[in-house]
Amino acid sequence: MSIAIENFVKAIYKNDKNDSNDTKPGNIAKKLGISNAAATDMAKKLATKDLLHYEKYQELKLTEKGTKMALNVVRKHRLWECLLFKMFDMSLHEIHRESELLEHQTSDFLANKISAYLGNPKFDPHGDPIPNSKGEITTNDTSVALSNTQEGKTYTISRLMSDEKEFFDFCAQNGLKYGNSIVVTKQFSKNKMTQISINNNTIVLNQDFTNIIYVNETK
Structure with a gap:
């Protein structure tokens, strides 16, 4: 899948998990820095790939396939944040910025190696939960x-x-x-x-x- 598609499903997933954001195309467009029209076009395209459900004027909802893709990208991103923070003592913004690039170039094999090296962490340095290799978040958020x-x-x-x-x-x-x-x-x-x-x-x-x-x- 392309970087644009991975970023789109990840943005929907993250907005859905944040109580202050909804997942209408306009909000996803704002998060990704693209036009509303481009977000709507992408949503329609991904609906044909069974990655999300699209209805005009409604919030976007990921399918099981779309959610699995989003969690896989999120896992790689947060593992890279852990590794960069541990090895280079980079700032929270720096590890986020670099992980945005690295997440798309990381195989599942490498992600698993990074996780094992770090002791299979459950949280990244921001406190965000890290999905396991099966795409599951096994921690309970009581915050x-x-x-x-x-x-x-x-x-x-x-x-x-x-x-x-x-x-x-x-x-x-x-x-x-x-x-x-x-x-x-x-x-x-x-x-x-x-x-x-x-x-x-x-x-x-x-x-x-x-x-x-x-x-x-x-x-």
Whole structure:
């Protein structure tokens, strides 16, 4: 399959898993940086290949075949992120950028070798789950968006759900990384902002950030 097709099914899969995004062609077009017309044309083409279901004005839904393809690409991407992070200590944005290229050039054989070398990790450095070689995600996600947390409680950062360099730069500068502990000190519900304490620093985040930072309550 072409890179364009793999990116298209992956975008549908990822948008479907993100509560703040839907999978209508216009949203997929925005995510991929293509025109709405191009996204609609691609959707119609992939429907004939039994990779997705297409209905005018409706959200796109992957078929079983399409989902399998998307998970295979996602697996390779996230394994490369693990390897690049481990070997070169690259930033979260850098490993994402390079893995976007490498995922399409990686055989299943090489992906399995990378996974074995890394000890078959279940999560990448962003906290995203890594599908196994059968295309299965075997972990249970109990995390919640930071925007939905409660004041006075302690949480562990479990996922950073973004592709943007500016977001990852901000997170790196403020210690917001997978596995780190934070305390939610105030929820400004009217202004949709969250105040947290991390590493003895106080930070106020708007909903653009708190909707894509996921955490688990620390028991």
